[in-house]
Amino acid sequence: MPEKEAVARAPQAAQQPASMGWKELYLKEDWWAIYLGIGIVVVALIAFLNGSTLVKSLAINPGGLKWSSFGQLGDHFASNIRLYALQFVAWLVIFGVSTRIMGIKTSHFIPSFVFLYVLSIIMFAIGGWANAAKYNLEPPLVALIIGLVIANVIPLPKWMDAGFRVEYYIKTGIVLLGATFPIALVVSAGPVALLQATVISVATCLTIYFVSTKVFGLDKRLASIIGVGGSVCGVSASMAITSAVGGKKDYLYTSVTLVVVWALVMILFLPFVSKALNLYPGVAGAWVGTSEFADAAGFAAATAYGKMAGNENAAIQGFTLMKVIGRDMWIGIWSFIFALIACFKWEKEECGTRPNAMEIWWRFPKFVIGFFAASLFMTLLTSGYSPAEFNGSVKPGLLLPIVSLRTWAFIFCFLSIGLTTRFRELKAAGVKPFLSFTVGVIVNVALGFILSVYVFGNYWMNLGK
Amino acid sequence: MMNPCSQCRYFSNSPAEIEKAFPGLNILSSAYGAVRADAGICSRHDLFLTPRHQCTEFENKSTLEM
Numbered sequence: 406m407p408e409k410e411a412v413a414r415a416p417q418a419a420q421q422p423a424s425m426g427w428k429e430l431y432l433k434e435d436w437w438a439i440y441l442g443i444g445i446v447v448v449a450l451i452a453f454l455n456g457s458t459l460v461k462s463l464a465i466n467p468g469g470l471k472w473s474s475f476g477q478l479g480d481h482f483a484s485n486i487r488l489y490a491l492q493f494v495a496w497l498v499i500f501g502v503s504t505r506i507m508g509i510k511t512s513h514f515i516p517s518f519v520f521l522y523v524l525s526i527i528m529f530a531i532g533g534w535a536n537a538a539k540y541n542l543e544p545p546l547v548a549l550i551i552g553l554v555i556a557n558v559i560p561l562p563k564w565m566d567a568g569f570r571v572e573y574y575i576k577t578g579i580v581l582l583g584a585t586f587p588i589a590l591v592v593s594a595g596p597v598a599l600l601q602a603t604v605i606s607v608a609t610c611l612t613i614y615f616v617s618t619k620v621f622g623l624d625k626r627l628a629s630i631i632g633v634g635g636s637v638c639g640v641s642a643s644m645a646i647t648s649a650v651g652g653k654k655d656y657l658y659t660s661v662t663l664v665v666v667w668a669l670v671m672i673l674f675l676p677f678v679s680k681a682l683n684l685y686p687g688v689a690g691a692w693v694g695t696s697e698f699a700d701a702a703g704f705a706a707a708t709a710y711g712k713m714a715g716n717e718n719a720a721i722q723g724f725t726l727m728k729v730i731g732r733d734m735w736i737g738i739w740s741f742i743f744a745l746i747a748c749f750k751w752e753k754e755e756c757g758t759r760p761n762a763m764e765i766w767w768r769f770p771k772f773v774i775g776f777f778a779a780s781l782f783m784t785l786l787t788s789g790y791s792p793a794e795f796n797g798s799v800k801p802g803l804l805l806p807i808v809s810l811r812t813w814a815f816i817f818c819f820l821s822i823g824l825t826t827r828f829r830e831l832k833a834a835g836v837k838p839f840l841s842f843t844v845g846v847i848v849n850v851a852l853g854f855i856l857s858v859y860v861f862g863n864y865w866m867n868l869g870k
Numbered sequence: 871m872m873n874p875c876s877q878c879r880y881f882s883n884s885p886a887e888i889e890k891a892f893p894g895l896n897i898l899s900s901a902y903g904a905v906r907a908d909a910g911i912c913s914r915h916d917l918f919l920t921p922r923h924q925c926t927e928f929e930n931k932s933t934l935e936m
């Protein structure tokens with residue numbers, strides 16, 4: 406029986422089983438990222454209001470040392486060993502317990518996380534070297550490259566992936582980022598980001614779709630999967646579209662390879678080209694946000710360039726506005742649109758009912774809610790302080806420790822990208838899908854540059870000031 | 871009326887199994903994320919789809935245990 410006749414039939418509305426329901430609240434890492442991010446912010450706030458330095462002490466990292474001899478570095482660790490031990494236990498407990506509840510084996514997570522934490526300290530230490538900037542030793546790039554080398558040279562057991570939770574760490578970091586992200590900025594620049602993201606997403610998706618189907622004659626489902634993967638949010642978006650249209654497993658696997666390969670290329674390409682063009686950090690952040698395929702990869706590129714340009718905050722703000730606020734929220738909408746197309750156009754004879762619009766909510770990247778909540782909460786809370794109080798007390802006592810903890814979450818993520826990338830495991834994507842996707846990448850990068858630099862450059866230029 | 875894939879023996883949406891089935895998926899994404907929702911794998915047709923899809927080759931999960 407042809408596949409089309411047997412499967413992927415849309416359900417009758419009356420008998421559609423609900424999605425995960427309330428179980429999602431403890432089985433999905435998006436919600437755990439919200440609980441952890443908001444929880445850390447609340448604990449930091451309570452400590453700050455009570456004059457406690459506990460969170461500030463726990464947020465220690467060697468990234469700002471500017472050490473010039475190993476003796477200095479050794480002294481730092483020797484005098485702060487208890488704080489590092491306490492911090493390690495805190496991370497281990499919150500990530501270990503939450504991943505256990507999600508179904509990840511604790512016996513696999515613990516040794517893996519120990520390895521990740523030790524490597525993270527080394528990454529911070531490299532970034533804290535006085536000459537790090539001179540040699541472009543930006544922690545995100547160093548973490549990525551060292552992770553890649555380890556994963557592809559040393560045969561780490563596959564079970565260690567239990568602790569290399571790229572998405573979980575980046576989502577937690579994004580919620581923490583919300584706490585230092587003024588809500589006024591979201592309100593003022595958010596519409597521009599949405600507009601730019603809409604133009605880019607539609608242009609890139611349609612380019613890949615039409616090149617795939619009209620030029621190379623690829624299947625419409627595959628075209629839609631790699632089209633949305635290249636234009637909205639990489640592998641996550643591909644997963645959403647594959648399931649919405651009932652696509653072949655192979656199609657998703659193809660998209661995984663294309664996204665991973667191009668995302669890694671872009672992590673290295675975008676920061677160095679931005680540097681060569683001497684772009685404003687906010688502008689480069691917006692460009693990265695427009696042209697990277699996944700949040701984790703994009704944060705690595707934006708953070709790296711921000712450090713190169715001396716204004717990490719601006720680059721991260723530009724990236725966050727474009728990618729997290731502008732593009733990620735498209736996932737559910739694209740899924741629903743393609744589910745409708747698949748149902749009414751591609752398999753018209755079999756389908757008499759309409760896909761459920763609730764898919765938009767079920768597939769919504771919920772951690773974004775945590776980002777907004779943290780931003781709103783901290784903006785309201787700190788608005789009552791005078792500039793002098795803010796800079797003298799709130800910033801060093803409350804915000805900077807949260808920034809440091811966010812940086813930890815990001816380093817866990819950047820290392821995990823490298824540590825989970827085993828090139829030998831990636832499926833050969835095929836020439837036609839690769840070329841279709843590559844045309845989309847070229848359109849995306851070029852159009853993203855024009856929009857970020859020439860059309861909306863004035864907005865992005867003012868970020869981080 | 872046909873039964874949905876969620877009740878079919880060929881359907882699995884365990885996040886661990888999904889990450890095992892797609893090596894590399896966890897590099898820049900995750901089967902534990904909200905975006906996947908409850909989608910899973912049909913081992914009968916090698917598809918990735920929602921548990922609300924249906925098909926004529928449905929076989930109840932309970933037959934697996936008999």
